[in-house]
Amino acid sequence: MPISDQFTSIHQQSYEIDFFACSPSGRLKWVDLCKFIQSASADHSVLGGISFWDLKTHNQAWVLSKFRIEKKAELPQWQDKITIHTWIERLDGVRSIRNFEVYLGDLLIAVASSLWVIINTERRRPELIALPHEHFIKYTDKKVTDTPFAKLHKGNYQPIDQVRVKLSDLDMVKHVTNIKYLEWCIDAAFTCQEAVDQIQVIDMHFLKETRINDRCDVLFLEENNMRHYQICVEDVVHFYCFMN
Known part of the structure; x- marks a missing residue:
């Protein structure tokens, strides 16, 4: 267009x-x-x-x-x-x-x-974008978050849930839509809305595509008041997130 x-x-x-x-x-x-x-x-x-x-x-x-x-x-x-x-x-x-x-x-x-x-x-x-983008001004000094993206956190994660990817989880790129991972983590780890409302920071990393019928393990680790999550398929990390 x-x-x-x-x-x-x-x-x-x-x-x-x-x-x-x-x-x-x-x-x-x-x-x-x-x-x-x-x-x-x-x-x-x-x-x-x-x-x-x-x-x-x-x-x-x-x-x-x-x-x-x-x-x-x-x-x-x-x-x-x-x-x-x-x-x-x-x-x-x-x-x-x-x-x-x-x-x-x-x-x-x-x-x-x-x-x-x-x-x-x-x-x-x-790959390189095939469309021109020079008309977008790039605001290199206009940052907003207090800190950069988090680094992936290693540790002894424990399984807390398992989900199977269904058709309704997919987007137009034909993989799990990115926000679905966050929904899986919140649903698996929280039973109290008041605790969810206390979250101040969410930092997400999308590492590998997840497809229909994949079985995803939701893993959890809490250290120093930080909640860390991984979503894995056959022990390969597809998604990482932390919540403060």
């Missing part, structure tokens, strides 16, 4: 929190906050001519490699309206760092940083 006349390098998108995006506490679920953030990213890519459909013509797609989100205030409630600001920090042709700020009115409630990779959807390997 051509570049929209509404395109700007810093994009703003507003959303109203609906009933189905809220947890038992009445606040926006972490998983749905991540969905809103990625929706704003997708809308920006559409306006800028580098969206899923644009890349599909070249057998390419964006896939999420790392995602860190930090809560700055209480998450919004049903019928609240949030505004998400997003921009590209870096894009070297294969990888792109995209940042986000989430506002409730004038109150900054969350920030996030994401690392995306272009893959060839037939070879399932990274």
